[in-house]
Amino acid sequence: MVKEAYRPGISVVMPAYNEKDNIERAVESALKVLKDASDDFEIVVVDDASTDGTGAMLDRMAASIPALKVVHHDRNRKFGKTIRDGFAVASKELVFITDSDNPIDMEDMKKAIPLMKEYDFVSGSRLTREPSVKRIVYTAIYNFMIRTVFRLNVRDVNFSYKMVKRELLRKLDLRSEGSFIDAEMLLEAKRRGARIKEIDIMYYPRALGESTLASPSIIAKILYEMSKYMLRRLFQFGRSGPV
Template identity: 35%
Template sequence: MSSPVRIPAISVFLPSHNEEGNVERVVRSYLAELPRVADDFEIIVVDDGSRDRTGEIAERLAAEDSHVKVVRHHVNQGYGGAVISGIRAATKQYVLLCDGDGQFDPADLERLTPFVPEYDVVAGRRVRRADHLIRRINGKAWTTLVRVLLGITISDIDCGFKLFKREKLEGMDLRAHGAMISTELMARLAGRGAKVKEVDVKHLPRLTGEQSGANLKVVARAFKELMALYRELRDERRARGQGGRPGR
């Protein structure tokens, strides 16, 4: 097996809400993987107001290894809030978003690194999504909607496994605090002219804990934030005297 393509430094942040059954396994998997692909690294657990032992376990791991850091929200701020905090806490040249639920294999980072520095974003694309049918259907419908409405071209907008150049994220005013954050992030990156590459990655079954993405309040909030973003980007383009859809 050939050696993985190495990068100088990477911040991995893990949005985590009530993930006490996953957080230690995920962090230790990254502690084993990251020395293979980076000369310097940090792992940031974003504990988004968990009601279980997620934060406590993360703090213990940070005390054991200086590569591990913890950002704690005393009140749940939603997935978007956790992503925003993770981006702000990241200090390295490259930044990996990886959901903290254990459904992505840290070893798949080796599939992404060969495409930097040519691309600004290397986005995972789940080959076989390990979710129930309704969730998969909802995901395809959402991706189709945002591709049409915002002109975003990637095929798996909500895949929680994406590698970014940190310079492309600096100064970005992200506002979505719910599930819409991935769409907003990619739309604003498109507005900055980011060059994006999609790469197939594995999607693993959730071993423990519960998903919240299908919650009606979460869905309603996502649609509300989507329309707000659409109007904002449309008005910005009109102000610049440009036609076409936002995100192009």
């Protein structure tokens, strides 16, 4: 008997802010891979009030791509809220989260799919590093803090390669408005007893447009949200025991 291939339903969720130079390639790459890997798929792009025409470009693309769903913010809501709004729309069995500046070869998404038969959450770890020394240092310190403070056995918390079962995703208490959302997803999954697998994935630095993830304001926001998360969990632990 021929073993039937595992072709689950997949939602790809991408946040987008001022990505007019990248978004078309990102959507087309995702579409190509999804057609090969799944019979039931969608691409959810959340435009976080872009000012460069990204939103209009997405609307034009959606007119000819039935699988593309576009969500528009009327004002800039930041990364975490953008991701959470994408999750609210995602409807398939598996949800894959990546950025719209093409940080990965979308073919590598296929590496996570067979693992989802055994795991609840697959997270990528960069094989190559940031070209910026400052970002390398920031990333190393942040990963060390998350591993140490929360005892999370993940090497690369913020890499934009994550696949999670939608059934699990719906149970996660996600509140982050900013870039702490990546860590919050992993921590909440761990809290729920999820089976988490980390795999090595090639990373491709942004070729076009600007990144703000290493800006002091973003870093301050991450630290603030991390502190809030710690206090929230400590408060809940004190009231009701481990949660």
